[in-house]
Amino acid sequence: MKSKRTKVAHKNLLVTILSFLLFTYAHSQDSPVALKDLDYHFSVARKYQNQDNIEKALQAIQKATEYAEKNEDEKGLIDCFHHYAFLYLKLNNVDRSKFYWERTKVLLKDIAYPYGSSENKYLEAIYLYLDKNNFQAEEKLSEAKRLSNDRNLLNRIALTQANINFQKTNFLKASRYYNALIVNSDIYEKDYFSTQGYLGLAKINSLDNPEDCIKYCLEALPLARKNEFIKELLEANSLLSTAYEDIGDYNSSLRANKDLIKIKDSLYAAINVKAKERTANDIHIEGLEEDVKNLVKKNLEQEQSITRSESTNIVAFAILVIISLLAVSLYRNNQIKIKTNNLLQKTNTELEIAKDKAVKAMEAKTNFLSTVSHELRTPLYAVTGLTNLLLEENPTQSQKDHLKSLKFSGDYLLNFINDILQVNKIDAQKLETLQIEFNLRKTIRDVIDSLQQSAKSNNTSLTLAYDKNMSRTHLGDPIKISQILINLIGNAIKFTKNGSVVVTVKELKRIEDICTIYFEVKDTGIGISEELQENIFDSFEQGSIQINREYGGTGLGLTIVKNLLGLFGSDINLESKKGVGSAFSFEIKLVCKDQNTDNPDDDFSPREFIFEGLHLLIVEDNKINQVITKKMLSKKGMTSDIANNGTEGVELTRINNYDAILMDIHMPGISGVEATIEIRKFNTEIPIIALTAISLDDSVENFYAAGCDDIVTKPFKPEYFYQKIGENIFNKKTT
Template sequence: MTSNTIYKSACNAKLLVLLLFLCSYITFGQSDVSSAAKVQAIFDQFMSYRHQNKVDKALETLDQAAEIAENNEDAKLLLDTYHQYARIFLEEGDRETTVFYWDRASILLKDLSYSYGQAFHNYLEAAIRFDEGNNFQSLKLLEESRKLSNNRNLSNNILLLEAYIFTNIEKYEDAIKNLHALIVNSDDKERAYLATKANLQLAKISLELDDLEEGIIHSKAALELAEKHGFFKEIKTAHERLSIIYEKTGSFDESLRFKKNLEQIKDSIFNIEKVKLEAKTADKIRFEHQMNEINKLTAKNEELSESKSRSEITLILTSAFLTIISLLAVSLFRNNQIKLKTNDLLYTKNKELELARDSAVSAMEAKTNFLSTVTHELRTPLYAVTGLTHLLLEENPSEHQKEHLKSLKFSGDYLLNFINDILQINKIDADKLEPLNIEFKLQKVLADVVDSLQQNASENNTSLILDYDPNIPQHLLGDPIKISQIFMNLVGNALKFTKDGKVEVIAKLLKKDEDDVKLYFEVKDNGIGISEDQQKNIFDSFEQGSVQINREYGGTGLGLTIVKSLLGLFNSKIHLESELEHGSSFFFEMDLKSDTNALEEISFEIDPEEFEFKGLHVLIVEDNKINQVITKKMLTKKEITCDIANNGNEAIDLAKSNTYDAILMDIHMPGISGEEATRQIRKFDEEIPIIALTAISLDDSLDSFYEAGCNDVVTKPFKPEVFYQKIGENIFKSKMEGQV
């Protein structure tokens, strides 16, 4: 081969590569004036078919536009056609085909200087992102689209999509502003269609904001426009909106009428056939376009196969490879930009959420601490009220004084119960409660609850019965205090609403598998009962069924809330069955462990009447002067002598230098606390009974009192009978155990 031949060959190869490169980025010529008019008529017809939801005819008109664009090599017209293909398939929910046409449009845009085409491309991408749920990315793309073109129709469509996004992110004022502008729009292409869509979206927002009258107005306006212009899909949506809104307003006849109309529209033969035809047409057009792409690639491949010059094929393949690499690089760069924007958005949103969370936690802690402080501080003056009332009642007051004192005592007890409930709820909200896991006798816990409430039952002429299954293991592991609280609330509640009737407390063994025990509990009564509507909210805080019930029977409405929360600690759930005037039944199951290693204890229980208090000598540790006086007087009534320590250090010194039958220890004191004083005393005296007297606050735990060395706990303000009972039990039980 001569050098001249080689030179010619190389020149031919270069020329061929240049031609192929130019072909891949060719800019098609524009069609003439008559073609433009014909295309505009086609697009107008497409718009009409699209509005009327005649998808098959709309796609066929686009096919005509695409054919003209390819014959005239009109790249801008082909781009506009691809955009409309993508738009209609997106509206029909065919995301895969939407992306197919959007990608083809992206390739054409690379070599076109066409600001409207780029603006519409951004609008379409925003619609795709909105369909994915990426609201903020969509808003950014719409802003970019608005900057590129001031086309009136595109601007109106941007306003509509923005309104949809604003609704999603609950910026209702911005959405409503856009939609009202669209209702009075002067769009020369889609005036009626945009107004219809705007009215439908305003109806949706009105429904979300519970403005039902406004929702009806906009739905009817949308329906009127849709029926007038044949907007099939919008007619269905308007019927749906109206049926929902009328149902919410209680106009069930109107709601039913629109529902029936909607069903007739959905079930019509025309509608069914229309859907089938649309699907068939869409599949046909999508198949033809995809086959067209395959045929082009096949032809290119055959052309390459027929090439005789290896150097030409190599150059062509190299050019193709570089083109592909360039496209991949552009794609990767674009994806990376989107990823960076997304990460920035996520970081910003995470920071906002963290700030909101911290603010909510701080507010909750502030509320919790405030309630804790208030309830704790209220106990000190309440102790004086209840204590002095008790003392005055025991000093033989006159009959008219006795009546006033009893009223005062009742009010003090009511206020105390209310404060205790508030503190309990506060502890539950602050996650300060944890169940104990100690050995206890369930029968004794339930019997104590029943015995303590027998007086309440007698006042209502109601019999209170405990039905206890003897098959339940005698020794169980759990939290007897919280179980007692659960039944005190349930039984107390049942007694409150039952007069001249019966209240039963039932405990049954469901299953025992080695140490695992499943128990069934029920508290049922034949009182006033609870209606179905009231049952829905009966376990919510401060709920008592109705204002009338609250006024007649009193109470805070917190008892059942506490029961529900306490059972949650045991992974148990409360259930209710009730009927008005036929009583109520509260029941639940609980999983506990049986203590097979527990030994039978010798009972040292003593009848309270047998306590011989005379001659006892105790130490009162209390920093509050009023409380000192009241506690001392209550002890004196039982002929018990006492010494008083004003703080923890004095208590330690007096306990070292004197002999006492018991120590009544206040927990919260200046200087060292009652817990610390108890620990110090236990270092030199392990036997003396120490009873904690405390107004329990949020951070207090009965466990910590017992761990410090206390034998028992009495919460202030305490009932006198409980106070004497605890002193007697701890002193005399200790003495009897010592004798044994």
Template sequence: MLFLCIILCAQFSFAQSDGNSTSDVKAILDTFMQYRHENNMDKAMETLDKVANIAENNEDTKLLLDTYHQYVRLFLEEGDRDTAEDYWNIASILLKDTSYSFGQAFNLYLDAALRYDEGNNFQALKQLEESRKLSNNRNLTNNILLLEAYIFTNIEKYDDAVKNLHALIVNSDDKERAFLATKANLQLANISITLNDLEEGIIHSKAALELAEKHGFSKEIKKSYEQLSTIYQAKGDYEQSLTYQKDLAQIKDSIFNVEKTKLEADTAEKIRYDHLMNEMNKLQAKNEELSESKNRSEITAILTSAFLTIISLLAVSLFRNNQIKLKTNDLLYTKNKELELARDAAVSAMEAKTNFLSTVTHELRTPLYAVTGLTHLLLEENPSENQKEHLKSLKFSGEYLLNFINDILQINKIDAEKLEPLSIEFKLNKVLKDVVESLQQNANENKTKLILDYDSSIPKKLLGDPIKLSQIFMNLVGNALKFTKNGKVEVIAKMLKKDEDQVKLYFEVRDNGIGISEDQQKNIFESFEQGSIQINREYGGTGLGLTIVKSLLGLFGSTINLESELGHGSSFYFEMDLDYENKEGEEISFELNPEEFQFKGLHVLVVEDNKINQVITKKMLNKKEITCDIANNGNEAIDLAKNNTYDAILMDIHMPGISGEEATRQIRKFNQTIPIIALTAISLDDSLDSFYEAGCNDVVTKPFKPEVFYRKIGENIFRSKMEGSV
């Protein structure tokens, strides 16, 4: 109240200056309006202060009223309700002694805005109706329409709100046409989101964003990004949502925004301080005039008043400085919260994208199993040479697609941090030999020598993750063979250091193929990178292999290195620490030669809910003279296993009702010895450990290669019989 009294006590004692023309004032006000729309509040307040000085110097009460009204709107838009109310009270007092219908109408509009801000919607509507009666100013009428639309939305009168907002989109306002249309589109998008009309929401949000970016309305740009991110997430388009969320996070993370807000607070405080200093200087001037008077009592009263004014000014200044500190702290806290929310939203969108890709790759495996299985069966039925050529092409395409799906699933697991290295006993020499043997056919097709150079001093039994090591070498060797024709690919394993229970090993895959240029080497380990479009077209592939290698090695704390020269081959190498068992005990080997498997006469149980897969699996078994029973679900499998004798069970994992894991647990309660092989189109959430813990002896992922399928059946059935004999 002291602030109000000081300003008002001398409003009508301003000295007359040379004045400013109406056109000058209009130009300054237009500049102020532009700064306000751009959310450049410090410049807006400084510009408005110039208008206030002109009004004071010219003793123009109406212009001063308009200035104070703009201060009210400015501070209310910035969330400083207390300061907005201070200026609104000043304007209300000045209006009592001034006949100014537009000023009264605008004062009622601002009163409605203050009431809306505190949640009194119906009182606000009443004030807007009174304001409309006092003035037909086009700009004021449009602002009344906008505020009414906000209120109608609050009280769920959406039809009335939409009617007002559509009128504003096509408004012909000479001051705020684009700004009002932007605000209207944003509010229409909000209503569309509330009513779950997402397509309409996208239209209005994009219209708002286009206008805001064209005219530099920074606050509205941020609001548009928020709306579009929310809408696309609700539609399930997580990639688009994440794009807008990243743009929003970039804006919110800007140090400029924090500094800008602090500067605006300082500017606002300076303007209020200048208003107080202005009044104090006038009181001091009066003091000097009266000091020459002989009226001691009057001088004493004036000096006392001046002293109290100075004390009050200092108190207000201290109070305001404390408020600025509190608001700055609140701002920093709010910004941190916004950044946390943006981060969480980005993580959620990434998780949703990962789960979606995992589901897609998992679902693709079922029809792909039919493609690869039927192709194999047709090739086994002595097709004509012409048909054989087509079938081989189909088989190649199916295997290519399967590798691509496997790569995507692997990348998803890595991104979702669902991969952990195992620590089990294995033979490194066997792992590398298996890789070389499985890729020997590829080497023969390219007329390339594939050589394994293995250090015999490496301990026979190591502790680690043989599956992931196999994946690493399959990708590196497969990559080397793809780019090497009529050449040589070497797989090298050397021991660098041996401690009591740990060895440091050196691995290298070296080729003399086409090589990689220095520029291409920078991005070669990124997803979907293959050096160039020409390489992709000539050699094919997904560009995910080296990304997977890099990520898998990261699980072991190792790093992949590359040396290459264009036209002279490449060398990929890395080091790895592995534990080993230094006590070499007696070992009984149950390794079997696939050629020795006698499949004829075996009888197995196939647990599979998909009818096509049942037919294909049964035919593949019959090719080896293996008979089988079919269980359509887990419950049937348990009943058949109880009442019949089988050499093995082929268990699908993902089935309606009880899963294959649960069915395996139930079977293990009454039969501990029968080999159970899990057949599964493995997904992101599947873990091989959980299959083994449930009681499975082995796992074959669908769609599988026939030779792998037969080898797994033979190994598990005949190993079980041999172990039983021992």
């Protein structure tokens, strides 16, 4: 009788657990693991999600999850759960979306993953926005932006900020975000964000400006049709129908209405809406079958255990007698344990307090170094700029010697500031690798060209040995590759006099479209002894005080190289012999976009530009910087106008014709980013070059997303400044 009651109780428990799992558990684990990698499945999921085909999007994420679990990739699993959360939001199933979001919060407690934490904050902001808690939502979006500078995530955040401001009826601010989305440079969802930007502006203008509403809808429709954005097609035609009716164009309104009805009557609207909900639930429930089987197995084992327990009661009683005899001894041991635990708890509390103080000290150090390095750039721009101008005005020999010393000191201080800012960004986890198309050979050639003058000063030859059979176009992060090479080649030149520096780049292997590229910087300089090689990559470590006094430098270059290579999952290798030379090498995996073809453009060389007759606009609030920049332009025969702030810059651009705009970013009133967005509304062709002292919180991705064509960091070398102006004016005219 007892056994029967036990079985009934177990069955009831099993039913309860099954019901709980059906409403709370996750995805299927029965399908075979996909052969593709995570990025491929995420790309497929994004495509179907934007087409509102949630069924196929869920299937893609299901395969990605299996791949991440098989490879024990915790970060990949976090990304998969975030995708699930977004997809269930598309199905208006907020509870299930929050279930996956909660799972990522638990996983993120045990792993340092800035991008995952940023996406988690972004999801929380969306939940708050759906509950109309707009202020709290905007706070979470700001936290998300501080954690990651991923371009795709920043565009999604910008879209959410636009929608929040639209919901708050702050249409001016919403328009800025929608305009920024229209000119986005996202590598995954460029057309999707542009479509959302046009539709957002259309919705704003539908209230009192039907003509502009029609204009933006007609921009959105081709993008939506090309990419099969069904939901956006419905919205655009609905807005067009109403807007045409408002201006009295009833024939066009009727056509838009017919298109709207046709889409609604299509297979997607009539059948697939229910099918995708059913399939989503199928996928969700499929994954529970194995868990239920495991629970049944455990339930049977538990039932058998109960049966066995009855036969062990007698043995347990005998053991209890023996345990009683040991009670006194155990009591004494327990007292000792309690005292020890109290001591450990006190020690742990002290350690927690010390840890909090250390974290706060680190944050204070980071903010201090960021502020100091940023603020030093503005006066340093005046020092280096005026020094260069004075050197070109035929000074006396004694004055020239003093000016050269001043220029050397300014350049040294600039390099020191750049190194500190770079290390500070690495310590604050503000760096992540980009994924953009670039020409690797041109990137390396630009670095070598910029260092040729330093090599000549040391009577050292600087050459490049480049594998001509490599692809011409790669997908990766050219900025960080340039930073790595600048530090390694600059070091090699500094410690090599009357010798040679050879940069070797070749392809080691290729698997499908993934290429392993080998880089080596070899010099005939002073070399590094074996006992010093172990610590050479530590911060502020140059081997010895004598080397620091003779050659100068901060000792941060190799530390930066090591940390940047860590972002690529790579290590730096060193082979060196004192008095003979050194060879630094590393490998980086890049996506190869195409095979190399013979092209004369591959032999890059600095181009000579004729600047006479050009007329530029300088947008700068600092009076000394205005004078220096204007003087540098006039040296090359260029004329210029000056705008003291972003608002003046927008107005002058509206009424005058300029060949280019030099835009400062940090200004009172509207910033350079906001001014660029406003200019791009009425002029999309004029080159805009950002001149800025980049700080810790600045993201170059935001500058490009706003519409800047290029970025020059202040203070800069004159030759680099002129080269950027020429490239952006004359190259743009020839394309």
